[in-house]
Amino acid sequence: MPENNNGKSGQAHTVEAAGLAVAPAQATSLLIIEDDENISSAIQEYFSRAGYSVSTAGDGLAGVELAGKARPDAVVLDLMLPKMDGLAVCKELRLKAPHMPILMLTAKDDVVDKVLGLEMGADDYITKPFSLRELEARIKSVLRRSRAGVATDGQDEVPIQRGNLRIDPIRREVTIGEKQVELTPKEFDLLRLFASNPGRVFPRKYLLEKIWDYSYEGYDRTIDSHINRLRAKIEQNPDNPQLVLTVWGIGYKFTDAD
Secondary structure (H helix, E strand, C coil): CCCCCCCCCCCCCCCCCCCCCCCCCCCCEEEEECCCHHHHHHHHHHHHHCCCEEEEECCHHHHHHHHHHHCCCEEEEECCCCCCCHHHHHHHHHHHCCCCCEEEEECCCCHHHHHHHHHCCCCEEEECCCCHHHHHHHHHHHHHHHHHCCCCCCCCCCCEEECCEEEECCCCEEEECCEEECCCHHHHHHHHHHHHCCCCCEEHHHHHHHHHCCCCCCCHHHHHHHHHHHHHHHCCCCCCCCCEEEECCCEEEECCCC
16 A cells, blocks of 8 residues: 555555464463554454454553553554654653563654664564564564573573673573662673673674564664663673673673683
8 A cells, every 4th residue: 555645544554354363372462552543453453353462552651551551462662653752652661661572663664763763672663564464473573582582602591690790591680789680671682692602792783683683784873772771780880891891893792801
């Protein structure tokens, strides 16, 4: 279907009328935060008929409130919303529910919007118009990564201890001494990868492909933003990091100092 000039109505309707999604083994709860009723209804009908539990919100403020009450398994979040835009909603949800998977809808084929969404903590994005089959695949992907973590070289399920930093891959918990640190799914996956491979240098492109499961060309700033937020949570002095170190011109590594 052709795009509308406002970039909203009708754009999501590259939607299959036939061939419904395959129901998950256990009911998965989804929250759709989208102000376009046609798009919201199409997504709700598709996933409800497939066995998902779906709730909807028509503006950003209502979405934040409903997410806090319902604690859905995943959130599908539109970028352009009334009352509170998608980026602000994403940031708010990340503060209140760091581990909640968020997939962002954007009507703009604009790298800036995608980068900003990922920087605010979105786990993935999909650009309108989209197929509901593709949306389902993306939702399953973010849920799988959130629940199981990212399978990466040199990692297993035993707790990782680096000084007073402890990472529990099974519980997906991080503690520094006696203090528990709340990390977003992406921050956790980055830290786990780094700490599992002390001294190994990870180029930004490798991190994007491993942690986001896609090749985001030109999205180096996304990695840098996540690293900065991670450092703010685990480093004594984020301006002089001792754990996650920058390798200039390449990427990052975890210290191999004893």
